[in-house]
Amino acid sequence: MSEPHIERPVDRSKLQVSDEVAIQIENMNKWYGQFHVLRDVNLTVNRGERIVIAGPSGSGKSTLIRCINRLEEHQSGKIIVDGTELTSDLKNIDKVRSEVGMVFQHFNLFPHLTILENCTLAPIWVRKVPKKEAEETAMHFLEKVKIPEQAHKYPGMLSGGQQQRVAIARSLCMRPRIMLFDEPTSALDPEMIKEVLDTMIELAEEGMTMLCVTHEMGFAQAVANRVIFMADGQIIEQNNPFDFFNNPQSERTKQFLSQILGH
Amino acid sequence: MSEPHIERPVDRSKLQVSDEVAIQIENMNKWYGQFHVLRDVNLTVNRGERIVIAGPSGSGKSTLIRCINRLEEHQSGKIIVDGTELTSDLKNIDKVRSEVGMVFQHFNLFPHLTILENCTLAPIWVRKVPKKEAEETAMHFLEKVKIPEQAHKYPGMLSGGQQQRVAIARSLCMRPRIMLFDEPTSALDPEMIKEVLDTMIELAEEGMTMLCVTHEMGFAQAVANRVIFMADGQIIEQNNPFDFFNNPQSERTKQFLSQILGH
Amino acid sequence: MSDTSHSAVFVRKTMLPPEPAPARQTGLSKWVRENLFSSWLNTILTLAGIAVIWGLASHFYPWFRHGVWNAASLPECRQIIAARWGEGATGACWAVIHARWTQFIFGFYPPELFWRPVLTFGLMLVAVAPVLFTQLPRGMLKFSVVFPLLAIWLLWGGSIWPVVMIAAGFAVGYLVARILAHWGMILAILGAVVAAVLFWIFVPGPVDEILGRVAPIALEPVASRQFGGFLLAITLGAGGIAMSLPLGILLALGRQSDMFLIKTFSVMFIEFIRGVPLITLLFVASLLLNYFLPPGTNFDIILRVMILVTLFSAAYIAEVIRGGLAALPRGQYEAADALGLDYWKAQRLVILPQALKISIPGIVSTFIGMFKDTTLVTFVGLFEPLKSIPDSIRADISWKGTYWEHFIFVGAIFFILNFSMSRYSMYLERKLKRDHR
Amino acid sequence: TTLEDVKARGVLNCGVNTGLVGFAAPDANGNWSGFDVALCKAVAAAVLGDPSKVKYVPTTGQTRFTALTSGEVDMLARNSTWTFSRDTDLKMDFAGVNYYDGQGFMVRKDSGITSAKELDGASVCIQTGTTTEMNLADYFKSNNMTYQPIAVDSNAEGEQQYLAGACDAYTTDASGLAATRAAYADPENHIILPEIISKEPLGPAVRHGDSQWGDIVRWTLFALIAAEEYGVTSANIDELAKGTENPEINRLLGVEGDLGPMTGLEKDWAVKAIKAGGNYGEIFAATIGESTPIGLARGLNAQWTQGGLMYAPPFR
Amino acid sequence: MTSASDAPDRGFRLSQLIYDTRYRSLTIQVITLIVVMGAAGWLVDNTIQNLRVLGKDFNFGFLDNRAGYDIAQYLIPYTNDDTHARAMLVGLLNTIWVSLLGCATATVIGIFVGVLRLSKNWLVARLMTVYVETFRNVPVLLWILVAMAVLTEITPAPNAYKVNPATGEASASMILDSIAFTNRYTAIPSVSFERSLGVIDTALAPVSLNVLAIVLVLAGAIWVNRRLLAHASAVQDATGARPVTWWKSLLILLGPLALLLAALGFQLHGPTLKGFNFTGGTNVSNAFVALWAGLSLYTGAFIAEIVRAGILAISKGQTEAAFALGLRPGKTMRLVILPQALRVIVPPLISQFLNLTKNSSLAIAVGYMDLRGTLGGITLNQTGRELEAILLMMLIYLAISLVISGVMNLYNHKVRLKER
Ligand SMILES: Nc1ncnc2c1ncn2[C@@H]1O[C@H](COP(=O)(O)OP(=O)(O)OP(=O)(O)O)[C@@H](O)[C@H]1O
Ligand SMILES: Nc1ncnc2c1ncn2[C@@H]1O[C@H](COP(=O)(O)OP(=O)(O)OP(=O)(O)O)[C@@H](O)[C@H]1O
Ligand SMILES: [Mg+2]
Numbered sequence A, B: 001m002s003e004p005h006i007e008r009p010v011d012r013s014k015l016q017v018s019d020e021v022a023i024q025i026e027n028m029n030k031w032y033g034q035f036h037v038l039r040d041v042n043l044t045v046n047r048g049e050r051i052v053i054a055g056p057s058g059s060g061k062s063t064l065i066r067c068i069n070r071l072e073e074h075q076s077g078k079i080i081v082d083g084t085e086l087t088s089d090l091k092n093i094d095k096v097r098s099e100v101g102m103v104f105q106h107f108n109l110f111p112h113l114t115i116l117e118n119c120t121l122a123p124i125w126v127r128k129v130p131k132k133e134a135e136e137t138a139m140h141f142l143e144k145v146k147i148p149e150q151a152h153k154y155p156g157m158l159s160g161g162q163q164q165r166v167a168i169a170r171s172l173c174m175r176p177r178i179m180l181f182d183e184p185t186s187a188l189d190p191e192m193i194k195e196v197l198d199t200m201i202e203l204a205e206e207g208m209t210m211l212c213v214t215h216e217m218g219f220a221q222a223v224a225n226r227v228i229f230m231a232d233g234q235i236i237e238q239n240n241p242f243d244f245f246n247n248p249q250s251e252r253t254k255q256f257l258s259q260i261l262g263h
Numbered sequence C: 001m002s003d004t005s006h007s008a009v010f011v012r013k014t015m016l017p018p019e020p021a022p023a024r025q026t027g028l029s030k031w032v033r034e035n036l037f038s039s040w041l042n043t044i045l046t047l048a049g050i051a052v053i054w055g056l057a058s059h060f061y062p063w064f065r066h067g068v069w070n071a072a073s074l075p076e077c078r079q080i081i082a083a084r085w086g087e088g089a090t091g092a093c094w095a096v097i098h099a100r101w102t103q104f105i106f107g108f109y110p111p112e113l114f115w116r117p118v119l120t121f122g123l124m125l126v127a128v129a130p131v132l133f134t135q136l137p138r139g140m141l142k143f144s145v146v147f148p149l150l151a152i153w154l155l156w157g158g159s160i161w162p163v164v165m166i167a168a169g170f171a172v173g174y175l176v177a178r179i180l181a182h183w184g185m186i187l188a189i190l191g192a193v194v195a196a197v198l199f200w201i202f203v204p205g206p207v208d209e210i211l212g213r214v215a216p217i218a219l220e221p222v223a224s225r226q227f228g229g230f231l232l233a234i235t236l237g238a239g240g241i242a243m244s245l246p247l248g249i250l251l252a253l254g255r256q257s258d259m260f261l262i263k264t265f266s267v268m269f270i271e272f273i274r275g276v277p278l279i280t281l282l283f284v285a286s287l288l289l290n291y292f293l294p295p296g297t298n299f300d301i302i303l304r305v306m307i308l309v310t311l312f313s314a315a316y317i318a319e320v321i322r323g324g325l326a327a328l329p330r331g332q333y334e335a336a337d338a339l340g341l342d343y344w345k346a347q348r349l350v351i352l353p354q355a356l357k358i359s360i361p362g363i364v365s366t367f368i369g370m371f372k373d374t375t376l377v378t379f380v381g382l383f384e385p386l387k388s389i390p391d392s393i394r395a396d397i398s399w400k401g402t403y404w405e406h407f408i409f410v411g412a413i414f415f416i417l418n419f420s421m422s423r424y425s426m427y428l429e430r431k432l433k434r435d436h437r
Numbered sequence D: 001t002t003l004e005d006v007k008a009r010g011v012l013n014c015g016v017n018t019g020l021v022g023f024a025a026p027d028a029n030g031n032w033s034g035f036d037v038a039l040c041k042a043v044a045a046a047v048l049g050d051p052s053k054v055k056y057v058p059t060t061g062q063t064r065f066t067a068l069t070s071g072e073v074d075m076l077a078r079n080s081t082w083t084f085s086r087d088t089d090l091k092m093d094f095a096g097v098n099y100y101d102g103q104g105f106m107v108r109k110d111s112g113i114t115s116a117k118e119l120d121g122a123s124v125c126i127q128t129g130t131t132t133e134m135n136l137a138d139y140f141k142s143n144n145m146t147y148q149p150i151a152v153d154s155n156a157e158g159e160q161q162y163l164a165g166a167c168d169a170y171t172t173d174a175s176g177l178a179a180t181r182a183a184y185a186d187p188e189n190h191i192i193l194p195e196i197i198s199k200e201p202l203g204p205a206v207r208h209g210d211s212q213w214g215d216i217v218r219w220t221l222f223a224l225i226a227a228e229e230y231g232v233t234s235a236n237i238d239e240l241a242k243g244t245e246n247p248e249i250n251r252l253l254g255v256e257g258d259l260g261p262m263t264g265l266e267k268d269w270a271v272k273a274i275k276a277g278g279n280y281g282e283i284f285a286a287t288i289g290e291s292t293p294i295g296l297a298r299g300l301n302a303q304w305t306q307g308g309l310m311y312a313p314p315f316r
Numbered sequence E: 001m002t003s004a005s006d007a008p009d010r011g012f013r014l015s016q017l018i019y020d021t022r023y024r025s026l027t028i029q030v031i032t033l034i035v036v037m038g039a040a041g042w043l044v045d046n047t048i049q050n051l052r053v054l055g056k057d058f059n060f061g062f063l064d065n066r067a068g069y070d071i072a073q074y075l076i077p078y079t080n081d082d083t084h085a086r087a088m089l090v091g092l093l094n095t096i097w098v099s100l101l102g103c104a105t106a107t108v109i110g111i112f113v114g115v116l117r118l119s120k121n122w123l124v125a126r127l128m129t130v131y132v133e134t135f136r137n138v139p140v141l142l143w144i145l146v147a148m149a150v151l152t153e154i155t156p157a158p159n160a161y162k163v164n165p166a167t168g169e170a171s172a173s174m175i176l177d178s179i180a181f182t183n184r185y186t187a188i189p190s191v192s193f194e195r196s197l198g199v200i201d202t203a204l205a206p207v208s209l210n211v212l213a214i215v216l217v218l219a220g221a222i223w224v225n226r227r228l229l230a231h232a233s234a235v236q237d238a239t240g241a242r243p244v245t246w247w248k249s250l251l252i253l254l255g256p257l258a259l260l261l262a263a264l265g266f267q268l269h270g271p272t273l274k275g276f277n278f279t280g281g282t283n284v285s286n287a288f289v290a291l292w293a294g295l296s297l298y299t300g301a302f303i304a305e306i307v308r309a310g311i312l313a314i315s316k317g318q319t320e321a322a323f324a325l326g327l328r329p330g331k332t333m334r335l336v337i338l339p340q341a342l343r344v345i346v347p348p349l350i351s352q353f354l355n356l357t358k359n360s361s362l363a364i365a366v367g368y369m370d371l372r373g374t375l376g377g378i379t380l381n382q383t384g385r386e387l388e389a390i391l392l393m394m395l396i397y398l399a400i401s402l403v404i405s406g407v408m409n410l411y412n413h414k415v416r417l418k419e420r
């Protein structure tokens, strides 16, 4: 049952996709022990694409996007991010991680640091940016997610929606070229979902390449240029949002959509 | 944003108000430390009245009704419930509490007791009713709130809506003449709100004097004979529901209504 | 719009079946590689671990293997070992345990009466079971309530009537409390205490005598001095915990109270007890209690130690229960208030049942700590199993010179008991966490 | 009074050591035996007529005196040295001496030491909380020597440390040393040095202020000693109790005179006391004498007639 | 403004004491006060009477008398001619000393084991579990006794280091010619200085100016080093790159100290066997080592659990978030995990320190003369002043505990997570 959290009209003309390939996944397989979570996944994402990944619980959505910045290791196949192939080579991993930002379902802010420190930690220690500069960048992105006034508070003092926006800002401070979202709104109260989605839409309008696992179908329809449906660790169907929702091809997809949209 | 949770037609003819005064509050003030929560509150409630209290968060609604059964102490002014003035005299407090039932936002059922035991605890230990009789009464009220079959389960096994109805039954078992509700539905999922409101409507139809803090404006319109609007610890406006919603007088009220009704 | 043009439409026609993981992902070799030799650091650690195990085993195994179970004295043990394994071989002389194990377990309790402590501890398990396992019928709790007095009678023996009189005193107090409850709980408690004490002072003497003559039900009395070994340790530990529960609850409530004096006294008591080592309190029991009581009062050292052990564990139990009280949401207090329950009724019917349940793991841990600490009574001359009993056994010329055997035997028993209890309390903690979600 | 208490109670509370070979130790069944224990039995027999009516209260070096002064025990038969301050300041009365002891040193033979004077710089094992600690300090001080004290908590501990070589010498009362040495697998490899550095009269103690009770304990001890002097043994006592030529024996055994009732006891109190475990010599021989594994010679503890210090005042 | 409570001015009725919430708590408190005071008075009165019956008084004068006994290990000069008060002080310092060392070692063991228990290495993790469970579930007294027994049984006597004239060899040899383990003590080198800056006599103990100078230089070096690190942070803030500092730190910390020691003519004296025992060095008694080892190993097992729980309490999400931001595991540990884990770890850690300190009173079991062994042991026994000695001893332990828990509360207050 998705309520219409998207109110703000999205200017689709701003959403441009280039021909450059941002992420390329070829015949990728992953096992947890004996359990085959991801089966022969193939996916090419161009720069500027906004991809929404949907599918029933346990279908491997999270695992897929966590493989993209190597929070999980894949066992066969290739993952190439921005021209860098993910192997066990630490340098490549570092490179990919500095290009790819990630936002988690439970925010995972660092509770012992202020909002500002959360945002400057990685730039200072990974990118070796001077503190002053890092703070300026951080304030810039905090303004963008509309909470500059909270900069000196601790995460525990913020509402869930505010925390998730800080998490987005924290990722942005590393100036990633690709953003991964893993159900960024599913731990939030309804009122707060909107503010987070608004932030994400803005990001999309600025041309950020995004992969987003979400159940917010309104968001998918408004922003995504492709919806990918996964089940049992495989990509079952992908299509543009209009066709995906109005004219699903596979049985699994239809069944899933009927459940989720309450038809 | 109130969805239409009230479906059942309310027989307004049943709703009678007598001339007898049930609660009288005169120039009541309350402070938390230095913070003046309730300012000079005056309110007279007649027997059989159904009063809905609305207002923004932090305006002192909860505090007001908690003063009525002395869960909070007031510092000046008078509160007279059913002819008994609330002072620091324990006997009076006991008397008032046995006349006044209260239902909380988070149900506050006793998790270590079965539903039936929850309902018989106070009658047995406070009213000294024989166990058998107490159990009969309890079953009577559990039937009334439509969950007699759950009597021997523990609260943790029930849904939120069922728990709240048990909480109402538990209060009723003490045969109160006045019922206080503090946002009884705001911790519930939408589907469950209806069943609780139905129970409350039934109560109203039976002539129970009710004070209800709620954001369910549908309920207010259908059942209340007076709506009180509070802000900053003061009663800003009170009126019958029709005029209150369609013709609010003060700016604060208008503003509040526009927010809450999403106009 | 360049927006959707790019996206390739894809529909999977055939579902892929799950495939087995590649070979290097499975099997023993993978396990060994991942768990023992995943990096050079891990390899070093593994080798070091193996070296430690080998070192210990090669050192101690022969000693164990050469162990002798049947001998009359240590020299005889040595002879047997020398005869069997050659001159210079060392070995354990388990014969000392074999010969004296009853002393480790029962101290100097008369052997023909061993059935009594055994029965008592069997019954203790029955009494404790309904507290620990909530699935069991609640009716069993009645037995748990009666058990302490039954245990006293079984362990110490003597006429049953004094014990019955103690129980009767409680009953009288309870009745008085019921009657006075009408006028308020403080009065009821005061009245109950006074009534019970008066009862105990005046009634038992004559009544015991008469009843003792009319119905002489008695067990052979056993003096406290004859208690020793694990019997003493368990009696002190379990008795201390059981007796400290009521006091601990009161202290916990006192510490939570908003009445300044009551809170202050509770805090002072708790912090004082927790701030000094148990051994100093045992000294108080053995050396100072006589100063603090009226001249001429003099009672059993075990009882005195028990009193101080009770005070000691009460302070710790109070802290455990305070944690349980703090874990309850405020709403429970408010709901009880709103229903018109007064403070004591709310505590008894609503708050404590829940708080105590949450506290059980903590209480079990406190008990483990207590049980270990009972070994300290060796310093006041009681025969606890770890030091006093071995020392007294070594005072026998035949067993002079046996050390490790005692340590290992006693340590093993402590380990088995405590380990199983701590596992239980962990299980309980996990279960509570699940229940409370 | 204590006597009344004991009679009313029907049992004598006797403070003993928690375990000292030969002097007081429980066996596997918890029956106590030993030289000190025999004295408890004799007193119980004298007062209550039954040597088994004793409750043994094991006391540590720390708790023994308090146990007595607080009334927990009626008498202390626990190798405690009779000193001035204990007799006065600690509010106890020593009722006599049942063993004349002195502090000595035991060393291993292969250390080549033959005199305590050669112990300069040695590590010495010593039980804490005893007078021996003070004596040791004084002895080394007066001989201008240094030492390293290695404190141990109990005799068992001390033996272990000494055997393991943790100390060059073990010091305690000579009786204890002999008992300890006797129990070793190789007694011949240990020697007890000739120097006795202190006087350690060990004896039973009672609470200060109850002289009647003190008399009873004192004279029970003397009765045992006198019995040996006069040749009264557990074998011939029944015979002698019928009456003898010797008026002293007759008075002792209650055949003549009223010595018992003077202290509130029966006439035949001494007979019972002696029958409990024999006379002093018999007790000595049975518990710590040369025929036992402990193998102590009578030495100072021989009768005065044999050149020892055991001397009972006249029974008259 | 009229107050609601005093509006019905019907005068004071006795029943208000019980039924009026304002007076009720007062009533209860007064009753409690009376009961507590009564009980206290009763105890004190009994004590006075008992003292009179026994003919004793309550008097701490005995502390000024000559102690007359020797103590094997003392941190301040002590002979048997000193007073009981000084013996008590020696004991107290011994208590504090073994507690301090014990806490430090237990913490090291605990961190080490706690981290290894979480290791991916199956064997090591199991071994550590076995260690933790064995030590936690058996009384600490047993571990102290076992440590003592191990020390006395497996180490050679000092004369084993003597060259046997028959074979021309010693059956045991010193480590590096300077450390000798024996079954009574461990002999380690002692230090001395050729040149002395003088000695100040304080009431407690003479303080060598050399030591003072070393302490000052060390403190200074630490201060300079902190400045250096602060400067490094400043540079990092300004430019983004953190300058390499470890060799500078090393130089600052060790350089001046080495110079000072050289100037003072620092010397190490290896222990040499003379007569029965080693002399010339410092002999650390086995009683101390056994107590230290027993307490550390026992408490270490508890601390290991605390450390493990602390690390586990930090959710996996924190690590993942840090990784996703590009932080390497080392920095993740230092910047994200540890600061959070510490908040969880420190409070129970301190209460373990408290336990260790209290457990150090078991010293008597191995004959280490701590506060309990001196004041509560020999002094008590020789003077017969049990009332005074035990009360004094309890007060001292209480003071130590209060200081430790005070420190804990301060820390807790400082690092509490800010929440709504
Ligand atoms: N660390 C792990 N070890 C073993 N199995 C795992 C692990 N993590 C996930 N799985 C399993 O892999 C499958 C896919 O998990 P994943 O989290 O990717 O699903 P998802 O599509 O994100 O589901 P959801 O919508 O619930 O988040 C699930 O069956 C899950 O149980
Ligand atoms: N125990 C307390 N101590 C101090 N301030 C309190 C306390 N309880 C409530 N307050 C403050 O009193 C004010 C009124 O609180 P109250 O709970 O009555 O508001 P409310 O109208 O019920 O709000 P809501 O709709 O959020 O429940 C708030 O500002 C609140 O912060
Ligand atoms: Mg997921």
Ligand SMILES: [Mg+2]
Binding pocket: B061, B062, B063, B182, B183
């Ligand atoms: Mg409210």
